[in-house]
Structure formats: C-alpha cells, structure tokens
Amino acid sequence: MAQKQCFPPPQRLLLGPGPSMVHPRVLQAMSTPLVGHLDPAFVTIMEENKRLLRWLFGTENELTIPISGTGSAGMETCFVNLLEPGDEAVVCVNGVFGQRMAEVARRCGAQVKEVHAPWGRIVDASDVRAALRNCRRPKVLAVVHAETSTGVLQPLEDLAALAREHEALFLVDTVTSLGGHPVRVDHWGIDVCYSATQKCLSAPPGLAPVTFSPAALAATRQRRHAVQSWYLDVSLLSQYWGADRVYHHTAPITMNYALLEALRIIEAEGLETRWQRHERNHKALAAGLAALGLRFAAEEGHRLWTLNSISVPESVDDAGVRGALLREFSIEIGAGLGPFKGRTWRIGLMGESSTAANVLTVLSALESLLPRFGFPVEAGAGVAAAQRVLASAED
C-alpha cells in the first residue's frame, strides 16, 4: 500500500524559506465542507478576505484579491497586466526573485533594464535613478522588498520616489515580508504588490494576494493588446471579485477558507505586535548564531526578520547538516539558491514559525550537530545568547 508509505507525511518543524507552520485553526478550516464558488456564503467570504487583505497591505485599493495560484502566479499577474511588447521596465536584481521578475517581464515582450547589486546587499537607489534616466519612458520599476534567496530587506521609500518622479508604476514583491515586516502600500506609494500565503501569513501555499492601485488599473485599460494570460487578466478577475460576480474560474474554495482564518488570526494579534514578535525572534536567533560563530550572508542593517540567510562555514558539509537536522530533529531549514547554493543556510522565522521556542530549538539542534561536522561550538552558548535577548525583550 503506497498510501501508507507516503501519507500522512512526518511531522516537521518548518524553519525554511516557506511553507511556514500552519496554525491548527487554519488546518481545521481546510477540512470544512465546501460551498459552491458562486454561493452567497462564499461571496461573503471573498468580501471578508478582500477587506482583511486591504488592511494587511495598508491600502484602499479596490482590486485587492488572492490570485488562484502560488506566489509566482502573483508575480506573473502583476507583470502580464502592466507590460506589453515594446514597454520599458527597470527591474532590480540582487537575488533569485529579482532575476525571476526580469525573466517574467521579458516574456511579456518588454525591454528590461536590470539594475544589479551583489547578492546579500541592497540595490542602490542611485543605480536605479541612472537606469530610469536611461529609459525613454519607463512603465514599471520593479523590486523585491524581502529577497527570500539572500535574506535582504530592501528600503522602498527612495525607490518609490524615483518611480513617481519618472512616472513609472512601482511594482513590489512582498512575498516574504507581508505579515512579518511593515508593508505600507498606500503610504509608500506602491502601485502593484504581490505576496503569497505560505510565508508570514502561515496558511498553506496556493494563493497569491495582490493589490493594484487605480493608476495601475488605468494603465491596464490603456493597453494596445489583450493581456497574454487569460487566467491572470485583472480586467476579468475584477469582474469576478467585484459586484458583478461574473464567472471567470472556480476559485480554490478551501484555500480561501484557510486564508480567511489565517487573516483573522493576524487581525487578532495586531500588526504592530506581530512585527515586533518577528523582530524580537530574529534578534534572538541572530545573537545565538553569532555566539556559535556563524555569520549572516545578508548585509548588516538590511537583514530580514523573517528569513535569516547564514553563511555555511568553510569545510562544513551544507547538505549533511541540513539532512541531519531533518532526520534527527525533523527540522527543515532551507538551502542556498543560485550562487549561494552550497554556501548558505536559510532559517525562516515566519508567521507561526516565529516563536521563542523555535529559536531555541533550532539553535540547540545546530549546537548538537555542528561539532560532528568539524565546526566546534561551545555547548549552550547559542541558546544562552538567544535567551538573553528574549529576556531583555520581555522587560
């Protein structure tokens, strides 16, 4: 019986780059019997999800909805609706997801100017200014707020000002920041923004919250060609999610139940409290890792609270340590991607995964394992350093 072999899977502590741990209330919501996707009861749930997503994004944008796909579908939604052949876009690239943005923009037929920064560092606003000045008429400036591949948090306010100055739409990836770091779409002047459910929202993967400003929607109405994706065309989606309820596709009912319950949990905690929790647990983990002699791959002052990108010490077997964490402790952490493959570990503290207990658990597991992999550490040093941060935060 193959089923017995492969399902249910083992219990894991998810401290990788996502999915994060899912609250039991969200899991329970997913076992709720379904109603139809045009049922009045489901329409009410859609409205509540829109309301809570607006609050979470910090926006009044009417078109604020969960796309029926994962975060990458959210990215694609933003680009295919704004860009068409001949348009110019400036895309900031300092990791995998910036690269992916540039690739998706090129597949829209756009002329893409990439602004690069070394992996682990933020993109320099002066480089972005130069790229925008090099365009005839830049339609989009795109950047990743929280680069999941490097653990870097990009400051957005200077870039937003540059986009405004050049009359470009400002498109931001908040996959690994929304619900963990402050994201203020309207206040910062973001026009288009996408995220995902399986990071700091702590729902399973499967939906991609997006928001489009009135200016962005106006741009979609001035297109010369139909949007290349029928599935992700916001002019059709806004009729389905708007007052008309025009049938477009069958929304993933159960995932929308999960999103609702996850958003209600966030609402009950409060955003400020939630951000503080993510900050405190990141600082505790960082102190513990420093005490073990481990170094961050992301530059100081611009590190994510939600994803900690750590340099694998020289001579230590990257995959060996991750494998032992999974087998012996049932803890998942992430591997490096691209040029960071084999060179970094990524420890996620997102949503439900961001707890003091998880910080201490992963530090104690690393303390136990690293000496076996030829990297001596002082037993208890990491845990003790983290405990000091956690204790001082309680004062």
Add this chain to the structure above:
Amino acid sequence: MAQKQCFPPPQRLLLGPGPSMVHPRVLQAMSTPLVGHLDPAFVTIMEENKRLLRWLFGTENELTIPISGTGSAGMETCFVNLLEPGDEAVVCVNGVFGQRMAEVARRCGAQVKEVHAPWGRIVDASDVRAALRNCRRPKVLAVVHAETSTGVLQPLEDLAALAREHEALFLVDTVTSLGGHPVRVDHWGIDVCYSATQKCLSAPPGLAPVTFSPAALAATRQRRHAVQSWYLDVSLLSQYWGADRVYHHTAPITMNYALLEALRIIEAEGLETRWQRHERNHKALAAGLAALGLRFAAEEGHRLWTLNSISVPESVDDAGVRGALLREFSIEIGAGLGPFKGRTWRIGLMGESSTAANVLTVLSALESLLPRFGFPVEAGAGVAAAQRVLASAED
C-alpha cells in the same frame, strides 16, 4: 464579529457544475500539518500523484502532473506551451469552454479557426476536417470532451484520427469527464489533456491535472520564442516534477495531499465501477426528470452522465427555483451560461455527488418546488421513475 457571520458556511448538497461533494477522507487530508515542498516525504507524494494521474488519464506520458492552479490554468498551460505567434490552431466551439479555448489560443498569438456547432449539440467531424484542410499547417486541434456549459459529450476518436492525418497535436479538455466518463489518452491518441480536481475527482478546486505526450513535448522544444507564461512553462515544470527537483515554485502542499487521497479513493473503487455508477445515476435522474416533464438541453445520445443540462420550462422563474433549492433544501444546482443563461439548469452528478440518494433528493425537491413556480408535476412521479431505473440496475 464578521468571522462568525461568514465562517463556517452552511452545509450544502453540491449538485452544480462543480465543486462536487468532497469525501471526508479528503477533507481530513487537508487538515494534515504541512511538510516543505522539497521534503523527501513530499517528493514521494508527488510521485504517487503522478502515478495515479497516469492511470486515471490512461497514459504512459512521463509529464503527467497537477498544475498549481484551477482548471482554467490547466487549459492555459496546454495552449501557451504549444502555440506561439503565427501558429495555426483549429478550435471546436459549442459552448463556453470551447469559446474560452479559442480566446486563450488567440492570446498566444495563434491564428485560430473556430469550428462551430449549436449549443447542446456535438461538433461535426466533417466540419473539423474542412477547417483542417483550410489550414496551411495546423499545429493544434482542440476540443472539449465534456462541455460543462451544455452537458454534451463529444466523441473523440474521429477527431483524433483527423488530427493525426493532418499532423496536428490533439488537445482535449476533460475537466468534466475525467473520473466520471471513460478517458483513454493513449488509446485515443490525445496529445495534450487537462482536467480539474473539483469535478469528478471530488477534491476541492485548486489543481489542474495535465498530461503531455512525447510528441507534444517535442513540439515545445522546437519553439522559436520562450513560453509566454513562466509559471506554466512545462520545460521548467518538468524539471521540478522530474528527477532533478529543480526549484520552480512552491507547490500547493495541502492541495496535493487532497489530490492523493481523492485518487486513492478512485483507485479503490475502480474506474469501470466508477463509470458505471455515473452512468446509472445519470439514467435514473434522466428518467425522473422526464417523468416530471422536464427536457434535456443536450442532444440525445451525447449527454454527459456527470452534468445534466435541463431546459427551464417556459414561464418558470429560473433564478427563483435555484434560490428556493438553495434556501429551503440547501441544494446547489447550476445556472445556464452564455446563450443558455436563464434557459437551463445544470445538475451535476460528479464523483462523490453521484449517488442514488442525491438523485432522489434533487428530484423530490424539484417535485416540491415546481408547482409553486407554475409548473404542475405529479407528486412522486419523478422519484418513482428514478427508483425504477435504480432498481433495474441492481439486478
């Protein structure tokens, strides 16, 4: 508290065009805590889903996977990978989903020749032959097997032969047939096929099983341009779902749990038995509807077992009857779409929804309601006629 008002939603008997009823084992699977999308345990689940989908589609195709979106994303996957600007495609249109196929094909830049048939009738193979002969070099012949908007089942073997004869790839929508009607991808010579989880598979919406033949994959490798969708590019997806496990996107973990459990339930029932169940319950419903004086909107001899498209009697208030079914009996049936809007009801008997009890329930509810809407029926006549069919099937 808005949450208390809108969640959990009321219990419904889902007898519309999908979602269908979901088995409690599938609901329970969705409440299983998550593992990561690259976890060895999840890889095993992916492999088991691929194996079971191959069995269900009747194919040896290596690239047989669930796309991380709903059925319309499955449709888009098939078209965007095969078609690029300048290609010719012949698309059969006798309902909403054929129209949608043509629209998606046009958004790929293809020259689309539509072959029309009246709504409620099958497409004529001789019309398809004429359209193919009118092409310079048709790349794709696309057709809907089970047209959800009209309740028509399209015979495929003649069309498959025509596609072969013209060296076109044969692309088929089996959203409302897979798991309810025989679908034999390899035997019939289908090159590309897509479906959805929320119809006859009786899992929630959110995944779209697709299969690509070696010939279809060879065509994707000969493209002149990159696939316009990065998210749905099968060359990237096949690396993620293949032996390399190259990270592409984060698969919807929980939906894949649900799919696995739904497929195991189908495997335990057996395909022949499952098809017979769908046929028997359709015949019972049809007998009952006839006894009530209701007529099918789909032509005789080509009616779906899984979706019964019924003409709303003249002078009966379409929405009034559906609303009363929902309010008083908590039964969902579907409205008509497009030219059938206000003119048909769609009663789905798919997967877990296809039971003798549900046939009798919906007939008795209609018997109770129709007289109030000015359509006199003989009390008990529909139920009695259905019972006779069900009893004879037991012999």
